[in-house]
Amino acid sequence: MNAGDRDRNPEGRAQNQRPRDRYGRPLPHGVAGVPRVPDDATFTPQEGLREAQRLLDTNYAFHAHEVLEAVWKDAPEGERELWRGLAQVAVGLTHAQRGNPQGAARLLRRGADRVAAYGINAPHGVDAVGVAAHGRAMAERLDTDPAAEVDPAALRLALPGGVG
DSSP: OOGGGSOBOTTSOBOOOOOBOTTSOBOOTTSOOOOOOOTTOOOOHHHHHHHHHHHHHTTOHHHHHHHHHHHHHHSOGGGHHHHHHHHHHHHHHHHHHTTOHHHHHHHHHHHHHHHHTTGGGOGGGBOHHHHHHHHHHHHHHHHHOTTOOOOGGGOOOBOTTOOO
């Protein structure tokens, strides 16, 4: 494939437009994939938490990662690492779903460390302590059992009553 064959956005930047499966893996052009989060999507923190949790609850960790990444891109400086960490935990779950336990464990820990830094006072009702504990526990589980099943719905992003 040469550079002229690549999918491009209206500004001419490379942008993969291939359909994707539920784990975010590209499928061949013309194959039906699952609905994607648009590249230009924007979410308020509350909208992002609700949508990402809905996606996790239905086993779409990759798509939850895309939602959290969209919030991260628009977050104020003091919250960027929180959203980056949440996105990394979600994509860590994606790597586990794809059969990459080492990459999953690394991303789960990296995300957990970022989120944990916000502690019990994380903004927007984010359960930073719970997310960090979940990410670390899942990483440890994958270290000891690389074939361990992951359940994205077990991850709770917000404290009860935390998202309005």
